[in-house]
Amino acid sequence: MADLARSRHGRTVERVSTPLGDMAACVLRRVEGEELETGDLTADDALAWGLALVDFHLTADKARPHADLRPEPVCPANAFTALAAEAEAQSDADLALAAGRLGRLYDRQDPKPLVLGHGDFELDNLRWSGGQAACFDLDESGMMPAAADVASAVRDLLGLHPASPQHPELLAAFLEGYRQGSGQVISPDELLLHRASFAARQLLEAPAVLDVDAAGTGWLPDLAASLVSHYAGERHIVMGTAAVVP
Numbered sequence: 001m002a003d004l005a006r007s008r009h010g011r012t013v014e015r016v017s018t019p020l021g022d023m024a025a026c027v028l029r030r031v032e033g034e035e036l037e038t039g040d041l042t043a044d045d046a047l048a049w050g051l052a053l054v055d056f057h058l059t060a061d062k063a064r065p066h067a068d069l070r071p072e073p074v075c076p077a078n079a080f081t082a083l084a085a086e087a088e089a090q091s092d093a094d095l096a097l098a099a100g101r102l103g104r105l106y107d108r109q110d111p112k113p114l115v116l117g118h119g120d121f122e123l124d125n126l127r128w129s130g131g132q133a134a135c136f137d138l139d140e141s142g143m144m145p146a147a148a149d150v151a152s153a154v155r156d157l158l159g160l161h162p163a164s165p166q167h168p169e170l171l172a173a174f175l176e177g178y179r180q181g182s183g184q185v186i187s188p189d190e191l192l193l194h195r196a197s198f199a200a201r202q203l204l205e206a207p208a209v210l211d212v213d214a215a216g217t218g219w220l221p222d223l224a225a226s227l228v229s230h231y232a233g234e235r236h237i238v239m240g241t242a243a244v245v246p
Contacts, residue, residue: 050177
């Protein structure tokens with residue numbers, strides 16, 4: 001992981017008061033290395049990426065307090081249930097039906113094995129040097145199923161169509177790297193429900209994110225249009241996943 005700078009008080013994490021409430025804040029030292037792009041990725045790169053996520057899981061596990069000191073954290077809440085209720089309130093019957101079905105499937109799944117996951121191990125949060133990755137942006141880290149952390153990492157490889165990954169060869173190489181490092185086999189099908197869960201959470205946050213006056217010129221209207229397109233894609237993922245999962 002990237003090195004953290006210490007505050008004047010010698011702490012790597014400080015609590016900072018903001019208009020939105022108290023926030024935990026940290027500062028990273030400069031992270032040297034290359035940022036890989038999906039379009040330039042080779043199968044060997046994707047395999048190394050999968051191995052790097054295993055290394056993160058193993059390193060993070062060593063940093064966890066002993067199990068006797070605190071209860072095991074629970075898995076992320078079922079975002080589908082909340083999305084179904086919100087969609088019904090907004091008279092989006094199709095989305096409510098899809099989210100309701102996925103919510104029932106989510107409650108029946110076996111979440112184990114759990115890991116202390118990164119939560120956003122995508123390429124833009126990694127820098128590569130000598131074949132080794134340094135990661136940052138841990139604001140979504142926490143206890144989660146291993147398959148969920150894999151799904152969050154490979155969102156760009158999965159794309160918008162659950163039944164047809166956008167980059168199947170790279171996805172296969174990533175999963176092979178994860179298998180080699182962890183001994184755990186995760187199939188592409190195991191990622192679908194977790195990927196849709198991330199999409200559901202983003203859709204729940206969308207009203208607050210889009211509730212900004214983007215009138216005028218400059219970059220804000222372009223950003224608003226980009227976000228509208230992004231959330232349309234996330235809705236497509238939820239709907240498409242409900243149509244293909246057994």
